[in-house]
Amino acid sequence: MKCELAENGKHAIERLRINSYDLILTDITMPVMDGLQFLREIKEITPFTPVAIITGYPTFENAVEAMKEGARDFIVKPFNVEKIKTTIDRLLKEKRLIGNPLSGKEDLKKELIKRLQEIAVLQSISSELDELYDNRKIYERIVEMVSRLLMARDVAFGIIKDDLLRIEAATMDVKKEVPLSGPIERIIKNRTYLLLSQGEKDPLNNSILKSQLLLIPLIINGEVFGVLNITNKIDNRPFSEDEIYLAQTFGKKVSLRIENNALYELFYSNLLNTLRSLIASIEARDSYTKQHSERVTHYAIEIAEVMGLNSEEKESIQFGGYLHDIGKIGVRDTVLLKQGNLTEEEMAEIRLHPVIGESIVRPLKFLPAERELILHHHERFDGRGYPLGLAGEKIPLLARILAVADTYDAMTSTRPYRPAMSHELAIKELMNNSGTQFDPLVVKAFLQTKTGKGIRDSNLFTLHAKAYQREH
Numbered sequence: 001m002k003c004e005l006a007e008n009g010k011h012a013i014e015r016l017r018i019n020s021y022d023l024i025l026t027d028i029t030m031p032v033m034d035g036l037q038f039l040r041e042i043k044e045i046t047p048f049t050p051v052a053i054i055t056g057y058p059t060f061e062n063a064v065e066a067m068k069e070g071a072r073d074f075i076v077k078p079f080n081v082e083k084i085k086t087t088i089d090r091l092l093k094e095k096r097l098i099g100n101p102l103s104g105k106e107d108l109k110k111e112l113i114k115r116l117q118e119i120a121v122l123q124s125i126s127s128e129l130d131e132l133y134d135n136r137k138i139y140e141r142i143v144e145m146v147s148r149l150l151m152a153r154d155v156a157f158g159i160i161k162d163d164l165l166r167i168e169a170a171t172m173d174v175k176k177e178v179p180l181s182g183p184i185e186r187i188i189k190n191r192t193y194l195l196l197s198q199g200e201k202d203p204l205n206n207s208i209l210k211s212q213l214l215l216i217p218l219i220i221n222g223e224v225f226g227v228l229n230i231t232n233k234i235d236n237r238p239f240s241e242d243e244i245y246l247a248q249t250f251g252k253k254v255s256l257r258i259e260n261n262a263l264y265e266l267f268y269s270n271l272l273n274t275l276r277s278l279i280a281s282i283e284a285r286d287s288y289t290k291q292h293s294e295r296v297t298h299y300a301i302e303i304a305e306v307m308g309l310n311s312e313e314k315e316s317i318q319f320g321g322y323l324h325d326i327g328k329i330g331v332r333d334t335v336l337l338k339q340g341n342l343t344e345e346e347m348a349e350i351r352l353h354p355v356i357g358e359s360i361v362r363p364l365k366f367l368p369a370e371r372e373l374i375l376h377h378h379e380r381f382d383g384r385g386y387p388l389g390l391a392g393e394k395i396p397l398l399a400r401i402l403a404v405a406d407t408y409d410a411m412t413s414t415r416p417y418r419p420a421m422s423h424e425l426a427i428k429e430l431m432n433n434s435g436t437q438f439d440p441l442v443v444k445a446f447l448q449t450k451t452g453k454g455i456r457d458s459n460l461f462t463l464h465a466k467a468y469q470r471e472h
C-alpha cells in the first residue's frame with residue numbers, strides 16, 4: 001500500500017485533482033482548511049472515495065456534520081495502530097463491494113452507510129455523555145441531542161415510574177406526569193418504536209397532533225423504562241426511514257449509558273457507605289471525636305432546612321458532612337490528639353486535611369458539591385481561613401454551612417486539651433464571630449434550628465475565646 005501525506009486540506013485537494021486514491025484519512029480541526037470544508041470539496045472531486053475522520057475532540061456536532069458531509073468512519077484519538085488498520089481494511093473492502101453505487105448495489109450501500117453513520121454518531125454520543133454523571137444533566141443533554149439529530153423542535157424524555165410516564169426533560173412545555181395509556185402502553189408491550197400521524201391524539205397532552213410524533217422506547221434488561229417523544233420537525237417533512245433508524249440507535253446507546261450510570265452510582269454509593277462506616281469506626285475509637293461527623297451532618301442539615309435548600313443540596317451535605325474530615329486520616333494521631341500547644345509545623349500538618357480529603361474523594365467525579373464542601377470547610381467568611389483563603393460568597397454555601405455546624409460541635413464536645421463548652425457559650429461564640437469567621441446568614445439560620453435555639457441575648461458570659469481557638 002502506498003501512502004501520501006498532505007500538509008493541509010488545500011494541498012490534499014490539489015493532489016486529488018491529479019491522482020486517484022482508495023482512501024483518505026483526515027482530522028477535523030486543521031489550519032488552512034477545516035475537515036468539514038475538506039469533506040465537501042472531496043465530494044465534488046471524487047464522491048466515491050471513502051474518508052475516515054481522525055480527531056482528538058469529537059463533539060456530537062462534529063460527528064453529525066461529518067457524516068452529513070459523507071465521512072465514513074470516526075476514529076478518536078488516542079488510537080492504536082490496530083484500530084487504524086482495521087478501519088482501513090474495512091473501508092477498502094467496502095469500497096470494493098460497493099464500487100460505484102450507480103452499479104446497482106444501492107441497497108448494500110445504503111445498509112453500509114447506515115451502519116457507518118451509527119458508529120460515528122454513537123462514538124460522539126459516548127464521549128459527550130461520558131462526561132456527565134448527574135442523571136438530570138444526562139436527560140437534558142439527551143433531549144438536546146435528539147432535537148438536533150432529527151431536527152425536531154419538540155422532544156421530551158420521560159421515565160416510567162409508578163404507572164406514570166414522568167417527564168424528566170423536554171424542549172417544550174409539557175405536563176410532568178402522563179398516565180400510561182394508549183400508545184405509551186403499546187410501546188411498553190411491544191418494545192419497539194411507534195409513529196403517530198398528524199391528526200391522532202398526542203399521548204403527552206391529549207391534544208391533536210399537528211405533525212408526526214415518533215416514540216422511541218428506552219430499554220434496560222428487556223424492559224422499557226423510558227420513552228423519547230419526538231415531534232414537530234423543522235422541515236415539516238415526515239420522519240424518514242433513516243431518521244427512525246438513527247433515533248432507535250440513539251435510544252439503544254442512551255439506555256446503555258443510563259444503565260451504566262445507575263451501576264456506577266450504586267457502586268459509589270456502596271463505596272461511600274463503606275467510607276462512612278470507616279469514619280464512624282475511626283471516630284468511635286477516639287472518645288473525643290466520637291460521632292463528630294454524624295452530629296455535624298445533623299446540624300448542617302438543620303441549617304439547610306431553615307435556609308430552604310433543595311433536596312440535591314441537602315443530599316450533598318448528607319454525603320459531604322460525613323466525609324468532611326476524611327483527610328484527617330493523613331494527619332498523625334500524635335498531632336491530632338496532642339495535649340497542649342501545637343508547634344507551627346504541627347498546625348500546618350493539621351491544616352492540610354481539607355486538601356488531603358478533597359484528593360481522596362476526587363475520583364468520585366459525580367460529587368463536585370461534596371468535594372467543594374470538604375475542601376473549603378475551614379475557610380473563613382473574612383478570607384482568613386484555609387486552604388485557599390476564599391472570602392464571603394466565594395466560599396461555596398455548603399462549606400459555609402458546614403463551618404458553623406462543625407465549629408458548634410467542636411466547641412460543645414470535650415477535647416483532650418480542654419473541656420466541652422456549654423451550649424449557651426458556644427452560641428455566644430458563634431454570634432461573636434458572625435461576619436468574621438462565619439457567614440452571618442448561616443449563623444442566623446442556625447439560631448433558628450432546633451439545636452441552635454435556646455439562647456437569644458445574654459451578656460452573662462465573659463468569653464475565654466483563646467482557650468477555644470484551637471478548633472480544626
Ligand SMILES: [Fe+2]
Nearest residue numbers: 324325377472
Ligand atoms: Fe475539619
